[in-house]
Amino acid sequence: MIATITATAAQTTAFTNLEKSTISLLDAAFKLAEHKEYYDRDDYIALLKINGWKYGGTEEKRLLAIARAFDSFKHSIHKLNKIEPKTIYQLAHEKMQPCIARLQNIASGITQDLVVKIIRHQQNMLRKLKNGMGQTDGWKYRKNGRFYRVEIIEEGDWTGMAIEQLRQAGKSVNEIMRSAMQLLVQQPGWEVDINEASGGTSGKSTNESHMALEPVQVTPGSIPTCFQPQVEDIEEKLFNELLAEFKTCQSWSRIRNVMYCCNSVTRSSAWNELSQSEKQRVWSEMPEMVKVLACAKKQGTIRDYREQLCGTKYEIYTWDEEAPIIVNSYMVERSLIKVKAQQTN
Numbered sequence: 001m002i003a004t005i006t007a008t009a010a011q012t013t014a015f016t017n018l019e020k021s022t023i024s025l026l027d028a029a030f031k032l033a034e035h036k037e038y039y040d041r042d043d044y045i046a047l048l049k050i051n052g053w054k055y056g057g058t059e060e061k062r063l064l065a066i067a068r069a070f071d072s073f074k075h076s077i078h079k080l081n082k083i084e085p086k087t088i089y090q091l092a093h094e095k096m097q098p099c100i101a102r103l104q105n106i107a108s109g110i111t112q113d114l115v116v117k118i119i120r121h122q123q124n125m126l127r128k129l130k131n132g133m134g135q136t137d138g139w140k141y142r143k144n145g146r147f148y149r150v151e152i153i154e155e156g157d158w159t160g161m162a163i164e165q166l167r168q169a170g171k172s173v174n175e176i177m178r179s180a181m182q183l184l185v186q187q188p189g190w191e192v193d194i195n196e197a198s199g200g201t202s203g204k205s206t207n208e209s210h211m212a213l214e215p216v217q218v219t220p221g222s223i224p225t226c227f228q229p230q231v232e233d234i235e236e237k238l239f240n241e242l243l244a245e246f247k248t249c250q251s252w253s254r255i256r257n258v259m260y261c262c263n264s265v266t267r268s269s270a271w272n273e274l275s276q277s278e279k280q281r282v283w284s285e286m287p288e289m290v291k292v293l294a295c296a297k298k299q300g301t302i303r304d305y306r307e308q309l310c311g312t313k314y315e316i317y318t319w320d321e322e323a324p325i326i327v328n329s330y331m332v333e334r335s336l337i338k339v340k341a342q343q344t345n
Contacts, residue, residue, distance in 0.1 A: 025085045026070060026077040032060070033067035065092040072104050082111045090119065098122055150177065170265045173322060238262045242270040247278060252285045256307055264304045289314060289332045296336050301343070319343075 035044050045055050053059045069092040073080055080088070080103075091099055099118045103110055166176050185192045242258045249255070259267055274282065283291070293305040293314060304317040306324070314332055315324035318339055327335050 022083055022085050022088055023077060023081055025088055026066065026073070026080065029063040029066035029070070030074055030077075032063045036064070062089060062092070068092075069097065069100055072100070079110055083115050084112055087112065087115055087119070091115070095126060096122060098125075168265060170263060172263075239266045239270055242266065243273055246270055246274055246282055249278075249281050249285055252287065253311065255282070255285070256311060257309060260306060260309055287311070287329075289329045292332055292336070301336060301340055 032047070035047050039047075048055055048057075048060060051059075066088060070077075070080070070088075083091075090096065096119065099115070099122050102118050103115070106114075163173065163176055167173065181192075184190050238258065238261055242255070242262055245255045245258050262270075271279070286294075287307075290307055293302070293316065296302050297305060302316055303319050306315040306317075307313075308315065308326075312329055313326055314329065315326055316332075316335055316339070317324045320342070325335060
């Protein structure tokens with residue numbers, strides 16, 4: 001007999017209206033898994049029949065998959081109440097297990113938007129692995145060496161907005177990350193010792209792989225040297241030089257040579273110093289593809305761009321990648337169309 005199961009079709013149980021409530025969905029999954037483990041087969045099949053399900057059917061398999069995937073949240077399902085039921089089903093897939101592992105490290109504030117970001121990151125990783133481009137250790141390689149790619153996923157985007165403001169102030173991402181790490185490794189529990197075992201996991205070693213990462217010693221209340229202004233401000237010199245080239249506008253090649261050495265803040269600052277007539281004069285000398293890229297940046301399609309010294313190739317910086325896309329002039333517009341398509345997906 002199955003005395004514990006007295007539900008009828010008209011009654012509301014944990015197994016009804018699953019699509020309307022994430023909590024009900026998770027509760028139903030865990031109760032179904034519990035009945036399968038602790039009740040005999042006849043009682044379990046009777047439970048399925050009450051809800052109109054078949055033994056070995058789709059509904060049973062999907063709920064049991066959810067129970068297995070979210071077992072770590074069995075006693076704290078309230079943390080997942082902001083996630084849509086359809087996303088719960090999606091996360092139950094075996095390939096999405098790394099996403100649930102990330103959620104376990106989030107004490108509170110799990111939202112649908114955050115979970116979607118984590119799922120997209122996992123999907124991108126799977127796509128790269130399928131195409132033979134995956135670097136599971138985080139290291140990326142170029143001709144001039146390797147670099148470690150950091151992808152930030154957090155609720156509220158606080159870290160990303162802080163980095164954005166520092167970049168607008170003229171700091172590079174490398175400078176920001178290195179300065180932050182130098183301060184962090186001084187804190188208890190964050191000490192770092194880079195040795196051959198930890199620094200050469202990818203099979204490619206660098207000179208730093210045999211060196212300890214020494215933190216910068218900072219006196220409480222003082223400004224770390226990594227954040228102090230440099231004695232010689234190179235960007236200020238470039239700003240004055242670029243402004244002079246803009247105003248004289250003798251040739252675009254001369255302007256290009258200076259712009260190539262400037263960061264985006266310096267370029268924008270020099271441009272804003274020009275009068276409307278001076279801007280029109282520079283714009284008339286500007287190559288067509290530079291105009292296209294300038295408009296794309298203004299519209300927010302790309303983060304930045306740079307014309308190479310040869311004048312026939314362009315570096316396009318998107319919002320998703322730190323490294324630029326390098327294209328010929330005839331590929332600029334096609335690349336921008338592709339970037340827009342990726343943003344809408």
